[in-house]
Amino acid sequence: MDQMSPILPALTDEELDPRAAAVFADIRQTRRTDFVNNFWRVLANDPANLERTWAELKEVMAADTSLDPLVKELIYVAVSTVNNCTYCVRSHTAAARAKGATDEQLAELHAVVAAANKTNRLAIGLQVPVDEAFL
Amino acid sequence: MDQMSPILPALTDEELDPRAAAVFADIRQTRRTDFVNNFWRVLANDPANLERTWAELKEVMAADTSLDPLVKELIYVAVSTVNNCTYCVRSHTAAARAKGATDEQLAELHAVVAAANKTNRLAIGLQVPVDEAFL
Amino acid sequence: MDQMSPILPALTDEELDPRAAAVFADIRQTRRTDFVNNFWRVLANDPANLERTWAELKEVMAADTSLDPLVKELIYVAVSTVNNCTYCVRSHTAAARAKGATDEQLAELHAVVAAANKTNRLAIGLQVPVDEAFL
Amino acid sequence: MDQMSPILPALTDEELDPRAAAVFADIRQTRRTDFVNNFWRVLANDPANLERTWAELKEVMAADTSLDPLVKELIYVAVSTVNNCTYCVRSHTAAARAKGATDEQLAELHAVVAAANKTNRLAIGLQVPVDEAFL
Amino acid sequence: MDQMSPILPALTDEELDPRAAAVFADIRQTRRTDFVNNFWRVLANDPANLERTWAELKEVMAADTSLDPLVKELIYVAVSTVNNCTYCVRSHTAAARAKGATDEQLAELHAVVAAANKTNRLAIGLQVPVDEAFL
Amino acid sequence: MDQMSPILPALTDEELDPRAAAVFADIRQTRRTDFVNNFWRVLANDPANLERTWAELKEVMAADTSLDPLVKELIYVAVSTVNNCTYCVRSHTAAARAKGATDEQLAELHAVVAAANKTNRLAIGLQVPVDEAFL
Numbered sequence: 176m177d178q179m180s181p182i183l184p185a186l187t188d189e190e191l192d193p194r195a196a197a198v199f200a201d202i203r204q205t206r207r208t209d210f211v212n213n214f215w216r217v218l219a220n221d222p223a224n225l226e227r228t229w230a231e232l233k234e235v236m237a238a239d240t241s242l243d244p245l246v247k248e249l250i251y252v253a254v255s256t257v258n259n260c261t262y263c264v265r266s267h268t269a270a271a272r273a274k275g276a277t278d279e280q281l282a283e284l285h286a287v288v289a290a291a292n293k294t295n296r297l298a299i300g301l302q303v304p305v306d307e308a309f310l
Numbered sequence: 311m312d313q314m315s316p317i318l319p320a321l322t323d324e325e326l327d328p329r330a331a332a333v334f335a336d337i338r339q340t341r342r343t344d345f346v347n348n349f350w351r352v353l354a355n356d357p358a359n360l361e362r363t364w365a366e367l368k369e370v371m372a373a374d375t376s377l378d379p380l381v382k383e384l385i386y387v388a389v390s391t392v393n394n395c396t397y398c399v400r401s402h403t404a405a406a407r408a409k410g411a412t413d414e415q416l417a418e419l420h421a422v423v424a425a426a427n428k429t430n431r432l433a434i435g436l437q438v439p440v441d442e443a444f445l
Numbered sequence: 446m447d448q449m450s451p452i453l454p455a456l457t458d459e460e461l462d463p464r465a466a467a468v469f470a471d472i473r474q475t476r477r478t479d480f481v482n483n484f485w486r487v488l489a490n491d492p493a494n495l496e497r498t499w500a501e502l503k504e505v506m507a508a509d510t511s512l513d514p515l516v517k518e519l520i521y522v523a524v525s526t527v528n529n530c531t532y533c534v535r536s537h538t539a540a541a542r543a544k545g546a547t548d549e550q551l552a553e554l555h556a557v558v559a560a561a562n563k564t565n566r567l568a569i570g571l572q573v574p575v576d577e578a579f580l
Numbered sequence: 581m582d583q584m585s586p587i588l589p590a591l592t593d594e595e596l597d598p599r600a601a602a603v604f605a606d607i608r609q610t611r612r613t614d615f616v617n618n619f620w621r622v623l624a625n626d627p628a629n630l631e632r633t634w635a636e637l638k639e640v641m642a643a644d645t646s647l648d649p650l651v652k653e654l655i656y657v658a659v660s661t662v663n664n665c666t667y668c669v670r671s672h673t674a675a676a677r678a679k680g681a682t683d684e685q686l687a688e689l690h691a692v693v694a695a696a697n698k699t700n701r702l703a704i705g706l707q708v709p710v711d712e713a714f715l
Numbered sequence: 716m717d718q719m720s721p722i723l724p725a726l727t728d729e730e731l732d733p734r735a736a737a738v739f740a741d742i743r744q745t746r747r748t749d750f751v752n753n754f755w756r757v758l759a760n761d762p763a764n765l766e767r768t769w770a771e772l773k774e775v776m777a778a779d780t781s782l783d784p785l786v787k788e789l790i791y792v793a794v795s796t797v798n799n800c801t802y803c804v805r806s807h808t809a810a811a812r813a814k815g816a817t818d819e820q821l822a823e824l825h826a827v828v829a830a831a832n833k834t835n836r837l838a839i840g841l842q843v844p845v846d847e848a849f850l
Numbered sequence: 851m852d853q854m855s856p857i858l859p860a861l862t863d864e865e866l867d868p869r870a871a872a873v874f875a876d877i878r879q880t881r882r883t884d885f886v887n888n889f890w891r892v893l894a895n896d897p898a899n900l901e902r903t904w905a906e907l908k909e910v911m912a913a914d915t916s917l918d919p920l921v922k923e924l925i926y927v928a929v930s931t932v933n934n935c936t937y938c939v940r941s942h943t944a945a946a947r948a949k950g951a952t953d954e955q956l957a958e959l960h961a962v963v964a965a966a967n968k969t970n971r972l973a974i975g976l977q978v979p980v981d982e983a984f985l
Contacts, residue, residue, distance in 0.1 A: 177582060177852060178439040179850055179936075182943055183953055185439070212441045214433055221957035224964070227771055228429065234763065235425045241414045246381050247422050253385045254426035256570035257392040259664050259934050261584075262433040263426070264572060265444040268587055278588055279376045282626035285570040287382050289629070290370045291389035291398070293563040294363065298349055298397040300526035300555040302534060304313040304320070306347045309400040310719055312447060312717060314531075314715055317538055318548055356552035358639065359559070366632055391975035394529050394799050396719075399977060403722055413723055417761035420975040424764070428968040435931035435960040437939060445584055447717060448709040449801075449985055452808055453818055455709070482711045484703055491822035493909065494829070498699065501902055505695045511684045516651050517692050520658045524696035527662040529799050532703040533696070535714040549646045557652050560640045561659035561668070564633065568619055568667040574583040574590070576617045579670040580854055582852060661840035664934050666854075669842060673857055683858055687896035690840045694899070698833040705796035705825040707804060718979040725979070752981045754973055768969065775965045781954045786921050787962050793925045794966035797932040802973040803966070805984040819916045827922050830910045831929035831938070834903065838889055838937040844853040844860070846887045849940040 185216035194222035198229050205233060212266060245274045252281075253288050320351035329357035333364050340368060347401060380409040387416075388423050455486035464492035468499050475503060482536060515544045522551075523558050590621035599627035603634050610638060617671060650679045657686075658693050725756035734762035738769050745773060752806060785814045792821075793828050860891035869897035873904050880908060887941060920949045927956075928963050 184190075188211075191199060199211050199219070218225045236251075238244050248271035255263035268281065297303075319325075323346075326334060334346050334354070353360045371386075373379050383406035390398035403416065432438075454460075458481075461469060469481050469489070488495045506521075508514050518541035525533035538551065567573075589595075593616075596604060604616050604624070623630045641656075643649050653676035660668035673686065702708075724730075728751075731739060739751050739759070758765045776791075778784050788811040795803035808821065837843075859865075863886075866874060874886050874894070893900045911926075913919050923946040930938035943956065951959075972978075 179437060179845065179940070181437045181439060182939075182956060183436055210443065212443065213438050214429070217436050217438045218432060220953065221961060223774065224432075224957065224961045227767075227774070228432070228964075231425055231767055231771075232429070234767070235418075235421050240418055241412065242384075242418050242422070246384070247418075249377075249381070250385060250388045250419065250422045251426045252570070253388050254392055254423055255430055256566055257389055258427065258430040258434075259569050260430040260433050261572070262438050262440055262444075263430050264570060264587075265440050265584070267426075269444050277376065278625065281587060282629065283370075283375055283377050283382075284385065285567055286370050286626060286629045287377070287385045288389055288570055289563040289567050289633075290366055291386045291402075292393065292566045293559040294349070294367070295390055295393040295395040295398050296526055296562045297353060297359075297363070297555055297559050298395050299393075299529050300522070300534060300558055301318055301352045302314060302316045302531070303348050303352045303397050304316060305397055305400050305719065308345065308347065309397075309404050314535070314710065317534075317551060355548065356556060359552065359556045362636055362639070363559075366636075369628065369632070387975070391971055394974050396977070399722075399975060400719070413760065416722060417764065420972055421761060421764045423975055424768075424968040424972050427971045428964040431931055431967045432960055432964050434934050435927070435939060435963055437936070440584065449707060449805070449980065451707045451709060452804075452821060453706055480713065482713065483708050484699070487706045487708045488702060490818065491826060494702075494822065494826045497906055497909070498702070498829075501695055501906075502699070504898065504902070505688075505691050510688055511682065512654075512688050512692070516654070517688075519647075519651070520655060520689065520692045521696045523655045523658050524662055524693055525700055527659055528697065528700040528704075530700040530703050532708050532710055532714075533700050535710050537696075539714050547646065553640075553645055553647050553652075554655065556640050557647070557655045558659055560636055561656045561672075562663065564619070564637070565660055565663040565665040565668050567623060567629075567633070568665050569663075571588055571622045572584060572586045573618050573622045573667050574586060575667055575670050575854065578615065578617065579667075579674050657840070661836055664839050666842070669840060669857075670854070683895065686857060687899065690837055691896060691899045693840055694833040694837050694903075697836045698829040701796055701832045702825055702829050704799050705792070705804060705828055707801070719977060721977045721979060723976055750983065752983065753978050754969070757976045757978045758972060764972075768972070771965055772969070775958075775961050780958055781952065782924075782958050782962070786924070787958075789917075789921070790925060790928045790959065790962045791966045793928050794932055794963055795970055797929055798967065798970040798974075800970040800973050802978050802980050802984075803970050805980050807966075809984050817916065823910075823915055823917050823922075824925065826910050827917070827925045828929055830906055831926045831942075832933065834889070834907070835930055835933040835935040835938050837893060837899075837903070838935050839933075841858055841892045842854060842856045843888050843892045843937050844856060845937055845940050848885065848887065849937075849944050 181213070181217045183217055183220040185213045186219045191219055192222055195219040195225055198225050202229060214262065214266065245271060245276060248274055249276065249280070249284050252284060256285070256288050257292065316352045318352055318355040320348045321354045326354055327357055330354040330360055333360050337364060349397065349401065380406060380411060383409055384411065384415070384419050387419060391420070391423050392427065451487045453487055453490040455483045456489045461489055462492055465489040465495055468495050472499060484532065484536065515541060515546060518544055519546065519550070519554050522554060526555070526558050527562065586618070586622045588622055588625040590618045591624045596624055597627055600624040600630055603630050607634060619667065619671065650676065650681060653679055654681065654685070654689050657689060661690070661693050662697065721753070721757045723757055723760040725753045726759045731759055732762055735759040735765055738765050742769060754802065754806065785811060785816060788814055789816065789820070789824050792824060796825070796828050797832065856888070856892045858892055858895040860888045861894045866894055867897055870894040870900055873900050877904060889937065889941065920946060920951060923949055924951065924955070924959050927959060931960070931963050932967065
């Protein structure tokens with residue numbers, strides 16, 4: 176795959192400023208891997224945004240909450256599909272698989288997303304009024 | 311709430327043609343309630359689409375599959391939020407609650423949707439290339 | 446229907462500047478009606494945009510082109526549905542009906558829009574590669 | 581074109597389960613061609629979804645309905661453009677051409693889609709209230 | 716305006732937990748007003764998300780950065796328009812006006828948003844390849 | 851970068867009809883460069899649309915208006931990001947840089963876009979009612 180370069184460069188570890196380097200260290204420790212993907216390397220050009228975004232994802236996607244981590248990854252894939260973000264569909268599908276998602280579950284996820292997109296447009300296009308029961 | 315009328319009328323039970331009436335009977339039996347919401351009543355103007363769409367939702371949202379029914383409702387709410395379908399956000403949030411979703415889970419769902427929308431736009435706007443590891 | 450007021454006011458005929466008044470006169474003559482809808486009355490706050498937008502619609506939606514005027518209205522409704530523009534769904538559905546669209550055609554239009562939205566998301570979510578035959 | 585691989589594999593004819601094989605046979609007979617494009621080959625990993633989606637498209641895009649088959653393909657291209665689905669824009673543009681769409685008609689289609697997207701955003705951004713006449 | 720109630724209640728000051736109350740105090744001090752709008756009152760049901768989101772907005776929309784605060788509000792309105800968020804279009808248009816935006820600037824903003832939406836769809840629908848000069 | 855070909859060909863200068871050639875001459879004079887990018891070369895297949903679109907961009911993006919030209923380019927990039935138009939993100943980021951945008955400003959732009967997308971979805975998903983103060 177020969178891809179286009181990003182708007183701001185994907186920084187190597189050597190090019191990080193100290194704030195970005197600290198975030199990368201936390202990414203590596205939290206995920207227990209040395210691999211840091213391009214999303215963070217490009218975002219590292221803006222250390223304040225890198226800090227905020229990593230802190231948010233770490234907290235939102237954490238394991239000890241009311242929704243299961245795999246469920247949250249599937250929701251992430253669903254949103255990324257509707258927003259048509261290739262990078263995000265691929266990275267979060269990989270994350271979902273790493274958390275145990277099977278091919279059957281991924282296929283079912285996309286069947287739900289497809290049905291929802293279909294009925295969303297019917298409700299909007301036909302201008303269906305909200306039932307009293309849903310207010 | 312004073313809402314606008316739909317593009318095609320929300321049919322009463324008396325106005326249904328036989329194919330639509332048969333679908334309504336199945337909706338009532340499957341959901342174990344006499345209530346049939348406006349989405350189906352408007353779609354009943356096109357009995358073929360009503361049949362197809364109900365059959366699809368019945369199959370896709372069924373209980374005996376690889377994803378939990380509540381998880382599927384949460385995914386439905388997530389997609390409806392990104393598509394900005396008020397009718398669908400409200401009807402599927404009601405369905406999620408009926409399947410046991412707590413306020414805490416709904417709040418967490420929207421935190422995940424919000425984070426995903428944020429990182430989707432960063433990946434797109436900064437044109438982050440897909441890592442080899444995700445191909 | 447009690448609706449919110451627009452961001453810029455819907456101008457009355459008396460409030461129009463000469464450039465906007467000239468556009469309104471052309472709208473009335475072209476459409477053979479005295480009625481000028483709110484879209485143009487709000488846009489009249491920016492006469493240059495009003496001129497450009499009316500000239501574009503008049504040319505694009507004209508009767509003597511390779512696509513039938515009713516077909517173009519149906520395409521307009523389809524796009525407005527995907528963009529979730531209530532104003533546009535309602536105004537262009539009214540325009541389609543004025544050009545002869547039947548309830549059956551409108552129902553079929555939305556069945557096509559629904560199917561397209563469904564398969565769009567499947568193609569994106571499953572990342573289907575484009576066939577050589579389509580290149 | 582060197583493209584990324586899909587999330588689930590594009591199945592060859594030899595890899596299909598019997599339900600998927602039956603759908604492929606119907607696709608070939610209905611379209612009168614041996615060619616089955618990648619969309620169906622990837623969807624074949626979920627035979628139930630493949631069956632539902634093919635049955636829907638076959639019925640919705642059929643020739644003997646109130647909208648012309650070419651008109652329906654153009655609507656499909658319009659929706660796919662707004663949803664930014666490259667696969668769908670290309671496959672349904674090819675289908676539209678196979679049904680007789682000229683370059684002039686395709687250019688005009690995109691002029692309508694462009695104008696609709698423009699006025700959709702103006703109506704939303706300026707928060708234009710729906711006229712009584714459109715209710 | 717008679718509006719629907721939110722999914723989670725808009726909390727009064729008396730209903731806030733201590734973390735939410737601390738955020739509200741900071742909102743009031745930062746904005747130099749006692750008014751706290753519904754967005755924060757609904758988000759207050761999830762104090763962690765309230766904290767994160769307020770901290771992010773406070774930092775991103777701050778006055779002492781490379782982009783002018785009014786420019787950032789205009790960008791916010793543009794994004795909210797494309798996402799079709801009525802709440803956000805109205806609240807950030809109000810914020811832009813509070814920061815000095817004139818009716819002329821708001822009209823011009825929407826002319827740019829409209830033109831961008833139009834050319835975005837042309838580039839996508841016609842599948843224009845990226846020029847070497849832009850890589 | 852090996853890209854797919856467009857739906858209609860990118861015309862060379864030799865292939866232009868006289869109306870398209872006149873537009874290209876004006877593009878070159880206005881921008882003070884011989885380079886005409888692919889967007890215009892593909893649009894040149896529809897001279898009327900080429901004329902309208904160039905005239906609109908020339909007027910909307912002009913230097914002598916109430917919004918700064920760089921601000922307008924940043925708004926263009928923001929809209930293109932939300933619409934996920936790769937061509938437009940790249941061409942208008944290049945235009946923004948040509949008008950003086952720094953990497954810091956581009957990073958800040960995307961931080962605002964990201965925050966807006968996040969809060970847009972929270973307002974929609976939680977169905978926050980518009981405050982009286984914003985009406």
